[in-house]
Amino acid sequence: MVLVGTRIALWLGVQLLVAGLLVLGGGVTATGQPLGAAAAWWMVDGALIDLATLGVIVWLLRRDGSSYRSLLGPPTTAWQVALGALGVLAASVPAIVFSAELTTAFYGEATPPMFAVVDVPPLASAFSVLVVPLLAELAEPVAYLGVVLPRLERRIGRPWVAPTIVVAMWAAEHAFFPLLISDGSLDLVFAAYRVVSVLPFLATWTALYYTLGRRLLPIMAARWVFNGGTALALALGLVG
Amino acid sequence: MHSATLYRLTYLAAAMSLGHHADHVIRHNAVGWPLTDQVNAFTMSLVIYPVIATGLLLYRAGRVGPGFWAVVSGGGAVFVSAVHFGPFAVEPPEMILGTYDPPILGWLAFTWLVAFVAVLAITSLYETRLWSQQRQTRRAARPATGVGTKR
Numbered sequence: 001m002v003l004v005g006t007r008i009a010l011w012l013g014v015q016l017l018v019a020g021l022l023v024l025g026g027g028v029t030a031t032g033q034p035l036g037a038a039a040a041w042w043m044v045d046g047a048l049i050d051l052a053t054l055g056v057i058v059w060l061l062r063r064d065g066s067s068y069r070s071l072l073g074p075p076t077t078a079w080q081v082a083l084g085a086l087g088v089l090a091a092s093v094p095a096i097v098f099s100a101e102l103t104t105a106f107y108g109e110a111t112p113p114m115f116a117v118v119d120v121p122p123l124a125s126a127f128s129v130l131v132v133p134l135l136a137e138l139a140e141p142v143a144y145l146g147v148v149l150p151r152l153e154r155r156i157g158r159p160w161v162a163p164t165i166v167v168a169m170w171a172a173e174h175a176f177f178p179l180l181i182s183d184g185s186l187d188l189v190f191a192a193y194r195v196v197s198v199l200p201f202l203a204t205w206t207a208l209y210y211t212l213g214r215r216l217l218p219i220m221a222a223r224w225v226f227n228g229g230t231a232l233a234l235a236l237g238l239v240g
Numbered sequence: 241m242h243s244a245t246l247y248r249l250t251y252l253a254a255a256m257s258l259g260h261h262a263d264h265v266i267r268h269n270a271v272g273w274p275l276t277d278q279v280n281a282f283t284m285s286l287v288i289y290p291v292i293a294t295g296l297l298l299y300r301a302g303r304v305g306p307g308f309w310a311v312v313s314g315g316g317a318v319f320v321s322a323v324h325f326g327p328f329a330v331e332p333p334e335m336i337l338g339t340y341d342p343p344i345l346g347w348l349a350f351t352w353l354v355a356f357v358a359v360l361a362i363t364s365l366y367e368t369r370l371w372s373q374q375r376q377t378r379r380a381a382r383p384a385t386g387v388g389t390k391r
Contacts, residue, residue, distance in 0.1 A: 084365075087361075087365045087368070090317075090361055091358060091361035091362055091365060093321060093325065093357070093361070094321070094325070094353075094354040094355070094357040094358045094361070095354070095358065097324075097325045097333065097354060098350070098351065098354040101333050101337065101350065105337075200354060200355075200358065203358075204358050204362070207358075207362050208362060208365065211362050211365050211366040211369065212365070212369065213369065
């Protein structure tokens with residue numbers, strides 16, 4: 001719970017901080033929409049959130065006397081990771097289709113807002129492609145599936161309940177990034193869209209975590225291909 | 241050795257398949273024989289029920305293993321994806337989403353379809369892992385038997 005709280009608080013805090021810095025730097029006026037302008041940096045912000053998540057994970061591991069490797073599940077050979085990742089990508093197809101249809105229902109043929117708002121200098125763009133997806137895989141699935149899920153399972157003791165809570169919390173976190181402004185207030189429709197559009201992905205990956213015998217590496221590898229590919233497409237201007 | 245999880249996943253996939261066929265019947269816009277004279281993807285997909293029933297009997301009798309189920313589930317996932325999601329889909333999502341009134345029912349039917357394909361894919365991966373584990377166990381047991389025979 002500390003991890004989830006930390007991540008959500010950081011998403012809010014970092015975006016507010018970037019908005020403040022943009023106002024101070026004169027990039028945007030306080031009466032303008034600093035939060036909306038800060039949203040352009042949300043992918044870069046993700047690196048800070050993931051670094052902080054890793055910090056909390058290391059703190060928890062030291063307290064419990066276990067290792068980061070133990071969170072990734074049983075030993076997995078390279079070919080098992082590669083084959084598993086292919087399976088994870090194939091199993092994610094229905095979620096991709098659902099998300100695409102939902103985007104069309106909400107925004108028609110327009111680029112989804114979380115991609116449309118991204119507007120950063122080339123260096124930050126390269127960082128978003130090379131570093132952010134890697135950090136995200138080392139932190140996000142490890143936090144939710146490697147740390148939070150087993151602890152909830154031990155505490156609740158009933159199958160289905162713990163993974164359901166984890167998927168719900170993981171999806172809810174997505175409502176906080178990026179924070180978009182619509183008609184002078186937070187765009188709650190977008191927040192709801194974000195949560196619903198990621199739900200099938202997160203449910204699929206959580207189910208696959210069990211299916212693959214609690215091995216996280218294939219899921220991390222597949223997610224890295226997926227998220228890294230999206231970041232690359234965005235940087236090359238193929239999206240948006 | 242039979243896997244209780246494999247049985248549960250098979251029953252779940254069969255129930256989701258029934259639900260999706262019920263959606264076809266309610267929409268009545270992508271159905272074939274026995275509801276119409278046409279033999280199409282709908283008709284072909286009905287073959288899954290005798291395959292599941294036969295597979296369950298053979299699995300119980302120990303004649304087929306998780307490899308058989310991995311092919312059935314994986315084949316099902318590919319078939320349903322190709323029919324509904326692929327670039328040459330004969331029944332794209334719009335045929336489900338645009339048919340129901342109120343539209344929320346269309347979204348429910350579409351969500352059911354997405355969950356159905358995901359269950360098939362996840363089940364196939366589980367069965368592939370089980371199959372691989374059983375092969376490894378068998379392979380590991382073989383040299384021990386060989387040593388015993390030499391003696």
